[in-house]
Amino acid sequence: MSDAENFPLVVDNGNPRHIAIIMDGNGRWAQKRFMPRIIGHQAGAKAVQKIVEYCVNEKIEVLSLFAFSSENWRRPAEEVSLLMKLFNATLQAQIKKMHEKNIRLLCIGEKSAFSPDLQAKIAEGETLTKDNTGLTLVIAANYGGHWDMCQAAQKVMEKIVAGQIESSSITEELIQQHLSTAGLPDPDLFIRTGGEQRISNFLLWQLAYTEFYFTATLWPDFDQQTLVEAIDSFRHRQRRFGRTGEQIFNQAKSSL
Numbered sequence: 001m002s003d004a005e006n007f008p009l010v011v012d013n014g015n016p017r018h019i020a021i022i023m024d025g026n027g028r029w030a031q032k033r034f035m036p037r038i039i040g041h042q043a044g045a046k047a048v049q050k051i052v053e054y055c056v057n058e059k060i061e062v063l064s065l066f067a068f069s070s071e072n073w074r075r076p077a078e079e080v081s082l083l084m085k086l087f088n089a090t091l092q093a094q095i096k097k098m099h100e101k102n103i104r105l106l107c108i109g110e111k112s113a114f115s116p117d118l119q120a121k122i123a124e125g126e127t128l129t130k131d132n133t134g135l136t137l138v139i140a141a142n143y144g145g146h147w148d149m150c151q152a153a154q155k156v157m158e159k160i161v162a163g164q165i166e167s168s169s170i171t172e173e174l175i176q177q178h179l180s181t182a183g184l185p186d187p188d189l190f191i192r193t194g195g196e197q198r199i200s201n202f203l204l205w206q207l208a209y210t211e212f213y214f215t216a217t218l219w220p221d222f223d224q225q226t227l228v229e230a231i232d233s234f235r236h237r238q239r240r241f242g243r244t245g246e247q248i249f250n251q252a253k254s255s256l
């Protein structure tokens with residue numbers, strides 16, 4: 001018998017504070033319709049808008065979307081170039097609307113690999129929305145979890161070399177403060193669409209205690225209804241953070 005069966009709890013975790021999504025399946029969505037893959041990515045960008053809208057309305061604090069991984073450069077050059085254009089055009093079209101909706105945009109990843117125009121567009125969006133207090137929309141672009149940990153280690157090392165900190169002061173908190181997501185809560189709910197069940201080098205450090213939800217739905221078909229299903233699944237999970245089911249059970253009982 002599992003711990004959860006021995007110590008049953010009617011759990012309601014409430015809404016997740018931070019949802020992280022790998023938006024997989026755009027290419028297959030297009031191929032099923034005998035269309036070029038980029039049409040799937042365009043449909044994927046429309047799905048992004050709906051999901052962002054839902055998160056704003058539901059007062060979710062952070063939504064992180066994996067738009068382009070460090071490994072996606074390995075795709076055919078034409079697809080990479082079209083994805084960059086789509087990213088640029090989406091930012092162009094959405095920056096003002098995001099600002100109006102009080103959304104704070106944050107792009108994480110190695111941005112120096114992008115064209116100067118795209119880098120400028122990202123900087124414009126981040127600067128315009130930096131003081132907004134609604135949804136924080138994190139776009140991971142040219143991002144990899146390994147990269148994130150390396151760049152954090154480099155920043156910490158620079159401080160040690162400059163004599164600002166001792167190596168003995170390296171703690172989990174210190175590393176966390178130097179990750180690209182510094183200041184944000186870790187994801188509570190991770191969703192991957194498209195049927196694959198892996199993390200693909202997304203927020204590796206940050207997903208340590210995240211609840212995972214996998215669905216075969218292809219990203220362009222992912223809508224508010226499918227998001228609600230994922231959130232419902234999250235709400236009723238027993239989150240133990242290393243403790244036993246008995247401890248969680250007793251803690252819940254004593255708080256009644």
Ligand code: FPP
Pocket residue numbers: 023024025026027028029041042044045048065066067068069072086087090091139194219
């Ligand atoms: C994975 O599907 C998806 C991507 C690599 C790109 C994601 C981009 C978008 C959803 C559109 C733009 C987003 C923003 C935030 C502007 P895949 O191509 O690997 O699909 P497949 O597994 O079916 O081939």
